[in-house]
Amino acid sequence: MNRRAGGIAAILVTAFLWGTTGTAATFAAEASPLAVGAAALGIGGLLQAAIALPALRRSRQALRTHAGLVALGAVAVAVYPLAFYSSMRLGGVAIGTVVSLASAPLASGILERVVERLPLSRWWKLAALLGILGSALLCLSKAGESAASGPATAASIGLGLVAGTTYALYSWVVHRLMGHEVGRAASMGAVFGAGGALLMPVLLLTGAPLLGSAQAFTAAAYTALVPMFLGYFLFGFGLARVRPSTATTLTLTEPAVAAVLAVIVVGERLSGLGWSGLAVIAVALVVLALAPTNVDDEPGPVPQPGPEATPPGSPGSFTNAVAQHERRG
Numbered sequence: 215m216n217r218r219a220g221g222i223a224a225i226l227v228t229a230f231l232w233g234t235t236g237t238a239a240t241f242a243a244e245a246s247p248l249a250v251g252a253a254a255l256g257i258g259g260l261l262q263a264a265i266a267l268p269a270l271r272r273s274r275q276a277l278r279t280h281a282g283l284v285a286l287g288a289v290a291v292a293v294y295p296l297a298f299y300s301s302m303r304l305g306g307v308a309i310g311t312v313v314s315l316a317s318a319p320l321a322s323g324i325l326e327r328v329v330e331r332l333p334l335s336r337w338w339k340l341a342a343l344l345g346i347l348g349s350a351l352l353c354l355s356k357a358g359e360s361a362a363s364g365p366a367t368a369a370s371i372g373l374g375l376v377a378g379t380t381y382a383l384y385s386w387v388v389h390r391l392m393g394h395e396v397g398r399a400a401s402m403g404a405v406f407g408a409g410g411a412l413l414m415p416v417l418l419l420t421g422a423p424l425l426g427s428a429q430a431f432t433a434a435a436y437t438a439l440v441p442m443f444l445g446y447f448l449f450g451f452g453l454a455r456v457r458p459s460t461a462t463t464l465t466l467t468e469p470a471v472a473a474v475l476a477v478i479v480v481g482e483r484l485s486g487l488g489w490s491g492l493a494v495i496a497v498a499l500v501v502l503a504l505a506p507t508n509v510d511d512e513p514g515p516v517p518q519p520g521p522e523a524t525p526p527g528s529p530g531s532f533t534n535a536v537a538q539h540e541r542r543g
Contacts, residue, residue: 220455221455224448230471231440231441233470238436240480242423242433245421249423249424251297252296253424254437254438255291255295257438258410258439259407259408259411260414261410262406265403265447266399273396280396284391286383286387287404288408289412290383290384292412293376294384297314297377301372301376304369304373307482309367309370311468312472313378314381316348316495318377318381320341320378321378341501342498348497351487352491355485391404399450402446
């Protein structure tokens with residue numbers, strides 16, 4: 215019981231830390247969103263690889279075997295922060311964060327349907343419809359403010375969709391690697407480390423403004439070290455103690471944190487239509503989190519591999535891989 219409570223607490227802290235990234239980025243306004251994104255996940259990703267070095271050494275042969283998967287995940291890691299921070303710069307913290315988070319589970323469903331041939335449930339289709347409706351309301355809420363605000367909001371939502379898709383992609387890659395018996399630390403370290411390395415040239419080309427003031431440097435350092443490095447470390451700690459479906463549900467507190475901070479700290483304003491759009495997207499997230507699945511969230515016996523074992527990379531195989539990791543300590 216204490217082990218599970220500790221895992222839940224770690225994931226809730228992670229969700230809060232992730233929810234502060236957009237607000238922190240506003241304190242480096244003189245730097246481009248590309249610089250902020252490259253610093254955040256570039257440095258954070260390299261630190262993830264550094265603490266996973268022993269696991270990476272142990273799994274080097276398996277990682278070589280699945281080098282294509284690692285490369286795919288690394289590209290997704292590199293694209294994600296560039297799209298995410300650009301989305302927030304164009305449309306605001308609340309819109310950029312919520313659209314990115316709402317689109318990630320939807321992108322995961324499409325990925326599973328196309329790659330793994332898994333059918334899309336009626337619950338998923340309902341959540342997709344709600345997500346599209348919420349995004350449309352957000353666009354309309356900004357359309358009358360100025361000539362540029364409507365296109366900027368549309369671009370923000372588009373980039374948010376890119377961010378959500380790449381987030382789903384690198385998460386799927388990590389899960390797939392775990393299904394291929396690569397440990398969690400090695401999977402995270404390889405994908406995030408390689409992605410961080412890809413972001414270093416972007417940081418070198420765009421990062422000079424981050425050194426231009428103490429405020430900008432502090433904001434970038436905070437984002438890299440706290441939400442990205444510490445946040446992902448705590449998420450991994452929690453994931454080893456609760457089921458993935460529990461962890462996903464708990465992290466839905468992140469958009470609430472981001473929206474509240476955007477209004478209180480940044481001073482953003484949303485019309486009634488905008489708040490309605492955010493509320494509809496929040497409902498879509500809740501539908502995705504609470505929809506019935508074929509995986510029991512309570513601890514239970516772990517199926518052993520056999521002739522009819524679940525194919526690697528399917529939701530069942532990922533859950534089994536995590537559970538086996540838990541049993542090995």
